[in-house]
Amino acid sequence: MDKRRLCIALVAAALLSGCSFAPPYHAPVTPLPTTFKEGGAWQLARPADRVPRDAWWSVYRDPVLARLEAQVAAANPDVAAAVARHDEASADLAQARSGLFPTIGAQASVERQRQSDNRPLRGTDQPSVYGANTVDVGISYDLDLWGKVRNEVSAGRAAVQASEADLASVRLSLQASLADAYFNLRGLDAQQQLLDDTIDTYRRALTLTLSRHAGGIASELDVSRAQTQLDIARASADDIAARRALYEHAIASLTGTPASDFSLGAATDAAYLPSIPTGVPAALLQRRPDIAAAERRVARANAQIGVARAAFFPDVSLGLDGGYQSDTLSPWLMAPNEMWSVGPSLVFTLFDGGRRAALTQHARAMLAENGAKYKAAVLLAFQQVEDNLAQLHHLGDEATRQDEALSAAQRTLTLSMSRYRDGVVSYLDVVTAQTTELDTQIAALNLNTRRLLASVGLIEALGGGWSASGATAAPEVQAAQASSMQPRAVASHG
Structure with missing residues (x-):
């Protein structure tokens, strides 16, 4: 009879050990568009999912940028801090998992x-x-009959996965910041080269005006205008140098180098503007590390409910x-x-003044909070993609008009200088044409930099680069994310 009771107790314990009071987990459902609105006619109809995830900057074909980007993950202290946070989460998971063993x-x-x-009740023979x-x-x-330890392990595993995604998000943000600073710096290099050429041109124009003034052909006013143009160009060149120094210092810090020990030579080669495939909107749920981190925190909060409810038993x-x-x-x-x-x-706790109920209520509130944060992260992701798509789309149209304006400004300057030499117009027409031509050229260079920055912003908004094999999230993350896609969709591959 005792053996039968023991067997029944063991079977009951085995059955109860499968209990868990955590609610069935489902990733928060968010509305997903079928296409990106701001793609524009310039976008490929079936984009190839071939941008490299770990070295997305290689699409710009710039070896200097590639060398600098490699230093971000290796030397940046923010990345080191994110790695340490991941190690902390891994240690917490190991601590929780130890509860599964005797x-x-x-x-x-x-x-x-x-x-x-004189001890009470002491015997005389002691x-x-x-x-x-x-x-x-x-x-x-x-025995973990109510799943408390198992839910703690599930929560710890989700926290580790969230920290992994946080690490990827920190890296991506720093890499994008470096690319932004680098392209801004290269844009200023191009402007510096333009101003250097312009200063030479203005200096020759001043020499011509002084010669004409000495011959009694040009007035003192023309000389003053030519000198003013030259001085303004020189001042603009000094301003460019000051702004460039700030970006150079930012690049130094991002690569983990003291600004005093870092320098980056000027380069004026035109940067390559890549075509960025976007895929379908639903793929963002797997591409973006911040969304993956938010989803894993929802899973962690869901498991914490099971931990809190198990305390009632x-x-x-x-x-x-x-x-x-x-x-x-x-x-x-x-x-x-x-x-x-x-x-x-x-x-068993008989009375705790409502402490367990409060902890359960807190866990449910955390689930609601993290669910709302997940939805907010998804909405922000779609906004950022659309923002940068709109920038690329409309800046591309603007670049075409800007090229036409620059050609017209250059023709106007050539005509005004020719007519000035012939004495048909005053030097004011030349100054006006020079100013317009310089402003148009600077605007064209700024526009090119803005297009590069928009392309970096789009890559960052898409979660960095990606490969044809799909997202790099953990399988359970992908499964949870896939369950939230209504309807489910995947990126097209070329």
């Missing part, structure tokens, strides 16, 4: 004790001084303890000195 302890003590002569020598090994195992553990105890050292480890104990123990 705890084994051992102790040994050799003591000499004296009891009081010695005043005696030995108490003990060696003991104990095993304790929490008793903790049941099995214990086994055995060893030897004797008042003498020899013989000590002998059969007559054996001692052992075995059996289950139950701990």
Whole structure:
């Protein structure tokens, strides 16, 4: 009869060990558009998903940028801090996972004790001084009948996955910041080259005007205007140098180098503007690391509800303890000195003033909060993609008009200089044409920089580069994300 009861108890414990009070997990459902609105006619109809995830900057075909980007992950202290946070989460997971295994302890003590002569209930034949020598090994195992430990492990695993996505998000943000600073700096290099050429042109124009003034052909006013143009161009060149220094210092910090020890030579080669495939909107749920991190935090909060609810039920553990105890050292480890104990123990809180209910309410509120943050992250992702698509689309149209305006300004300057030499117009017409032509050229260079920055912003908004094999999130993350897609869609591959 005792054996039957023991078997029934063991079967019941096995069945109960599968219990979990965490709600079934589903990633928050968010409305997903079928296409990106701001793609524009210039966008490929079936984009190829071939942008490299780990080195997305290679699409710009700039070896200097590639060298600098490689230093971000290796030397940037913000990345190091994110790695440390990931290690912390991994250690927490290991701590939670340890609860799935029994705890084994051992102790040994050799003591000499004296009891009081006036100890209550002391027997007359009891010695005043005696030995108490003990060696003991104990095993304790929490049955986890209500899934508390398992939910703690699930929460810890989700936290590790969220920290991995956070690390990827930090890297991506810093890499994009570096690319922004780099392209701004290269844009200023191009402007510096333009101003250097312009200063040479203005200097020749001033020489021509002084010669004409000496011959009585040009007035003092023309000389003053030519000198003013030259001085303004020189001042603009100094301003460019000051602005360039700030971007150079920013690049130094992003690559983990003191600004005082870093310098980057000027380069005026035109940067390559890549075509960025976007895929379908639903793919953002797997591409963007911040969305992956937000979704994993929802999963973690869901598991924490199971931990909180399990506190309403008793903790049941099995214990086994055995060893030897004797008042003498020899013989000590002998059969007559054996001692052992075995059996289950139950701990149950009868009253806690509402503490467990409050913890459960807190866990549910955390789930609602993280669910809202996940939806906000998805909405922001779509906004950022559309913003940068709109920038690329409309800036591309603007670049075409800007090229036409620059050609017209250059023709106007050529005509005005020719007519000035012929004495048909005053130098004011030349100044006006020079100013317009320079402003148009600077606007064209700024526009090119803005297009490069928009392309970097689009890549960042898409979660960096990606490969044809799909997202790099953990399988359970992908499964959870896929379940939230209504309707489910995947990126097209070329």
